Amino acid sequence: MFASLPMSDDIEDITDAWIKSSASMLGLSIDAAWLPSIRANVEVTFRLAKLVDEFPLPDEAEPAPVFGA
Amino acid sequence: MAGFDFAKGHEIAAAVAGGAVSARTVVEDALSTIRSRDQALNAFTDVTADRALAKADAIDSDRAAGKPVGPLAGVPFAVKNLFDVQGLRTRAGSKINRERPPSQHDSPLIQKMEAAGAVLVGALNMGEYAYDFTGENVHDGASRNPHDVTRMSGGSSGGSGSAVGGGLVPLALGSDTNGSIRVPSSFCGIFGLKPTYGRLSRARSFPFVVSFDHLGPFARCTRDLALSYDAMQGFDPEDAGSANRAAEPSLPQLARGIDGLRIAVAGGYFRKGAFPEALQATLHVCKALGVSREIELPEAERARAAGYVITTTEGATLHLDRLRLRAQDFDPATRDRLIAGAMIPASLVMKAQKFRRWYREQVLTLFNDVDVILAPATPCTAPAIGQQTFRLDGVEMPVRPNIGIYTQPISFIGLPVVAVPVPLKPMPIGVQVIAAPWREDIALRVAQHLEDMGAVVAPRPPLS
Secondary structure: OOOOOOOOOHHHHHHHHHHHHHHHHHOOOOOHHHHHHHHHHHHHHHHHHHHHHOOOOOOOOOOOOOOOO | OOOOOOOOHHHHHHHHHOOOOOHHHHHHHHHHHHHHHHHHHOOEEEEOHHHHHHHHHHHHHHHHOOOOOOOOOOOEEEEEOOEOOEOOOOOOOOOHHHHOOOEOOOOHHHHHHHHOOOEEEEEEOOOHHHOOOOOOOOOOOOOEEOOEEEEEOOOOOHHHHHHHHOOOOOEEEEEEOOOOOHHHHHHHOOEEEEOOOOOOOOOOEOOOOOOOOEEEEEEOOHHHHHHHHHHHOOOOOOOOOOOOOOOOOOHHHHHHOOOOOOEEEEOHHHOOOOOHHHHHHHHHHHHHHOOOOEEOOOOHHHHHHHHHHHHHHHHHHHHHHHHHHHHHHOOHHHHHHHHHHHOOOHHHHHHHHHHHHHHHHHHHHHOOOOOEEEEEOOOOOOOEOOOOEEEEOOEEEEHHHHOOOOOHHHHOOOOOEEEEEEOOOOOOEEEEEEEOOOOHHHHHHHHHHHHHHOOOOOOOOOOO
8 A cells, every 4th residue: 555565456456455354353344335435535544644654753753642640 | 682693692692781682582582593594504403492591581580680691691502412411412413322311411611601691502413423524414414504505514513604604593612623613614604713722621522533622612703702712711620631721811802903913824735726715715814914924834735644644543443332333323424434544553643643743843833933824714615515526736536525624734733723704705715814822812813803804704694
């Protein structure tokens, strides 16, 4: 799903495999009719996450929520 | 006063406090308007008529006894149906949650509004679990735009926008996680305040994304926003996100005008994808304020992306058990996004949270040089109900998640915003007046100034 992965029809197979594996690991039952919509949403979210992921941040960068004891 | 449907809240409060009209008369009038006009707008899920009339009678009794009646005396208001209302089931727009028992207590914001004399008249339609920018709801039907009932009210606080814009109530409360106060304000041609993250208590309201959730008011004028906002301020230990700050009343500052304020308009990302009406409205506000300076919010597109990732994953976490057990009972549009969100690795979510802090620091630096940033509230006026796609920057995109492209990078870091309505024809559209954290007073001053000039106004829709 990231830059090193194929961008052709393979991406659909890869995404579907990801969805099926994730659903199994998370205990989610997915109706086959829902798959195109879920796939579209997974693809959009990974695309947007990639935009964030490729932005360089220092190792010391703190996440926004900071726990206070 | 005759006919209260488009009266401002402060006008009603003055009339009730002065004895020109009874609170009961005002509330009976509001209930009658809701009965007739809500058939077209579908803004309300519940009308609390008995409670409202009892409260109105109590206000009238207090006034007769010479007791203080509060700054919102007799002003009808309604709340998005994710606020707990004693005796009602908090639906949060869902089918699933209406099986819960009725709430035992009102949310603290309702208690504060009523302590100021306002009268709760009901609960309002919304997008399922607040994951929505359209105002559509598969279970309750869409709330409708009062300026054209074939168009979206905006979401997720669609009923709040519809009820205030349509003159059913002068004030409503809603929530804003990524734009859910500012989008309905824009589409329905009204004023909305999304305060600083942590300013108003979210206790006893149904959450969506606790990192981003805000509550706030809608009104047909700035003064009513300020009155209600001031009534609701204050630290609440029941909300883990509540800031331990004393109330900072905005009303005394409202008439100060804009002298000394440094105002700029957001460029770059905030022009990309905007329809002509969004650009026209923003230019209109800039001209009214004499603003020519443009400013760039660094990496705003990435901020929107990070907000999207955190929203879908945190939302999925909230609903994971319901998705396992009752996925078929969700609105499909909500369900499929939440299921997708459950499948995003934590490593990417944490990156988004780290980026959030970086972005916050960059934007806060901008506020060393400016006091206010202007930006469009929505890329377009209200689309048709059911419309699935629109063209953003030449690319066909789904409507539902992309209505909030200009609101998300702002709520992502909790900045206070007043959405002001520009009365374009045939449909109004909003502009965001954005201030530094905890400076709601400044955003409200600018909104009041624009209103005093006649540059922004909540237009009266063609409803009978």
